[in-house]
Amino acid sequence: MHYATSLALLTDLYQLTMASGYWKLGRSEQEAVFHLFFREPPFSGGYAVAAGLGPAVDFLKSFRFDASDVEYLTTLTGNDGGPLFDGGFLDYLSELRLTCDVDAMPEGTVAFAQQPLVRVRGPILQCQILETALLNIINFQTLISTKAARISGATGGEPVLEFGLRRAQGIDGGLAASRAAYIGGCAATSNVLAGKQYGIPVKGTHAHSWVMSFDDETKAFDRYAEAMPNNCVFLVDTYDTLEGVRKAVEAGKRLRERGYEMIGIRLDSGDLAYLSIEARKLLDNGGFPDATIVASNDLDENIIQSLKGQGARIAVWGVGTKLATAYDQPALGGVYKLGAIKSGEGEWEPKLKLSEQAVKTSIPGVLQVRRFENEKGLVGDMIYDETRGIDQRSVIVDAGDANRRKQIPPDATGTNLLVPVMRAGEVVVPFTEESKDKIDDTRARTQRELGRLHPAVKRLMNPHEHPVGLDIGLHEIRDQMIREVRWDFGD
Ligand SMILES: Nc1ncnc2c1ncn2[C@@H]1O[C@H](COP(=O)(O)OP(=O)(O)OP(=O)(O)O)[C@@H](O)[C@H]1O
Ligand SMILES: O=P(O)(O)OC[C@H]1O[C@H](OP(=O)(O)OP(=O)(O)O)[C@H](O)[C@@H]1O
Numbered sequence: 050m051h052y053a054t055s056l057a058l059l060t061d062l063y064q065l066t067m068a069s070g071y072w073k074l075g076r077s078e079q080e081a082v083f084h085l086f087f088r089e090p091p092f093s094g095g096y097a098v099a100a101g102l103g104p105a106v107d108f109l110k111s112f113r114f115d116a117s118d119v120e121y122l123t124t125l126t127g128n129d130g131g132p133l134f135d136g137g138f139l140d141y142l143s144e145l146r147l148t149c150d151v152d153a154m155p156e157g158t159v160a161f162a163q164q165p166l167v168r169v170r171g172p173i174l175q176c177q178i179l180e181t182a183l184l185n186i187i188n189f190q191t192l193i194s195t196k197a198a199r200i201s202g203a204t205g206g207e208p209v210l211e212f213g214l215r216r217a218q219g220i221d222g223g224l225a226a227s228r229a230a231y232i233g234g235c236a237a238t239s240n241v242l243a244g245k246q247y248g249i250p251v252k253g254t255h256a257h258s259w260v261m262s263f264d265d266e267t268k269a270f271d272r273y274a275e276a277m278p279n280n281c282v283f284l285v286d287t288y289d290t291l292e293g294v295r296k297a298v299e300a301g302k303r304l305r306e307r308g309y310e311m312i313g314i315r316l317d318s319g320d321l322a323y324l325s326i327e328a329r330k331l332l333d334n335g336g337f338p339d340a341t342i343v344a345s346n347d348l349d350e351n352i353i354q355s356l357k358g359q360g361a362r363i364a365v366w367g368v369g370t371k372l373a374t375a376y377d378q379p380a381l382g383g384v385y386k387l388g389a390i391k392s393g394e395g396e397w398e399p400k401l402k403l404s405e406q407a408v409k410t411s412i413p414g415v416l417q418v419r420r421f422e423n424e425k426g427l428v429g430d431m432i433y434d435e436t437r438g439i440d441q442r443s444v445i446v447d448a449g450d451a452n453r454r455k456q457i458p459p460d461a462t463g464t465n466l467l468v469p470v471m472r473a474g475e476v477v478v479p480f481t482e483e484s485k486d487k488i489d490d491t492r493a494r495t496q497r498e499l500g501r502l503h504p505a506v507k508r509l510m511n512p513h514e515h516p517v518g519l520d521i522g523l524h525e526i527r528d529q530m531i532r533e534v535r536w537d538f539g540d
């Protein structure tokens with residue numbers, strides 16, 4: 050999608066005050082590199098599924114301060130009542146066109162803590178003013194695609210229908226959630242606009258109100274079957290669920306006489322394990338062994354896992370609220386940090402932010418991630434500084450605990466996860482108009498990526514940690530920088 054209006058003001062004011070500062074100091078063009086990453090996978094899980102790059106690229110392509118943006122900025126005042134921004138700076142913004150380089154993990158890539166999902170390199174002013182929107186887009190979509198991957202993992206590949214629009218966080222939240230849920234593994238959405246906009250399959254049943262609007266349930270099913278003979282999933286729990294299933298079987302027989310087949314039934318309350326087992330028997334004995342049982346009602350990955358453990362005969366899972374709102378963790382804490390700045394001599398100077406918590410101390414450099422695998426499977430991921438290359442010792446060191454190290458075996462081959470997306474402000478890969486083929490390819494990538502992960506890393510509770518570490522050369526530089534900063538502060 051190409052945004053019709055500029056979204057350059059979709060930012061925090063402080064990005065613009067810093068930009069104004071860089072401009073006034075004559076530093077706007079100084080080259081810098083920033084990395085977008087998260088520190089903990091969401092939902093206490095072992096991984097995340099990167100998503101949001103498509104819309105992020107659309108945002109970057111449309112990025113400009115148009116006349117109305119600049120006019121608005123002229124109205125902002127400082128605490129002396131005078132204009133907040135200099136006229137010269139606002140002229141600079143109106144002329145500004147992105148010239149930076151962006152590298153990122155393609156959507157559907159499995160990502161782990163500390164790894165850059167996006168790297169932006171270019172004039173510091175440009176890198177800085179992109180922070181908020183990139184975080185807004187990538188954080189939410191990565192969160193939802195990860196939730197969808199967990200839910201789809203729990204169903205063991207049985208289709209998940211995303212039903213979340215009515216509970217989603219507003220209009221854009223609903224659309225973005227449907228998109229990301231599909232990338233993460235959902236089979237379809239009930240969100241028709243998302244279907245149109247992103248080429249996602251749309252599916253649905255009917256609501257209780259349909260049944261309630263008739264005097265009795267049988268009539269409701271028959272009338273629905275007459276109106277929609279090729280889309281019959283009867284919602285059977287308005288009054289008594291198993292009685293509802295019996296009526297659905299009878300309605301299905303009448304439909305069959307007309308040359309159509311009912312798709313199945315939907316359960317939306319009560320004990321879904323018991324009811325699905327009993328409903329299955331009624332459907333099978335009634336001559337509908339192929340009828341599908343759809344279930345919904347505040348489902349999430351944990352309830353689904355429990356239902357499967359109880360032998361539930363559910364074949365299609367409708368999941369709304371807990372998926373589209375990422376109910377148990379409503380935000381991914383992705384951050385965007387400065388990694389290095391180019392000095393006057395044109396050398397990259399790595400930059401470090403210290404923290405009391407080792408894991409929160411930033412990783413300096415111009416970072417890239419290399420994923421290693423051998424014939425046994427994935428070996429581990431290395432975060433390294435592209436300007437220095439990989440140390441020949443081929444060892445990764447945990448970013449939070451220097452005692453945790455792993456040798457990358459010589460038979461392992463590596464692939465860089467960050468791929469070029471923009472060069473000098475121009476999109477260089479086909480992350481352009483969202484097409485059905487494109488989103489289906491992305492969804493397939495997620496499936497391939499998850500298929501390569503060890504099952505223990507995908508475990509819902511207390512997952513095994515996939516090995517991720519800093520290239521030992523980068524670790525030593527960072528360690529030295531930490532010592533120097535601590536020394537300066539007399540620690
Ligand atoms: N066998 C089961 N094991 C575990 N959880 C279940 C089982 N059956 C249903 N659930 C889940 O338990 C919760 C049921 O909540 P609740 O009892 O409020 O729903 P209900 O019986 O459908 O009532 P309501 O009519 O208000 O929806 C839902 O999240 C549902 O998905
Ligand atoms: O439960 P979710 O995962 O959010 O899935 C969507 C829910 O939306 C619909 O009902 P709605 O919640 O509007 O009404 P109900 O609770 O009375 O069924 C539907 O029947 C599902 O239960």
Ligand SMILES: O=C(O)c1cccnc1
Pocket residue numbers: 212213239252253254255315345367369
């Ligand atoms: O089609 C459905 O069954 C549906 C759609 C949205 C929300 N709940 C259910």
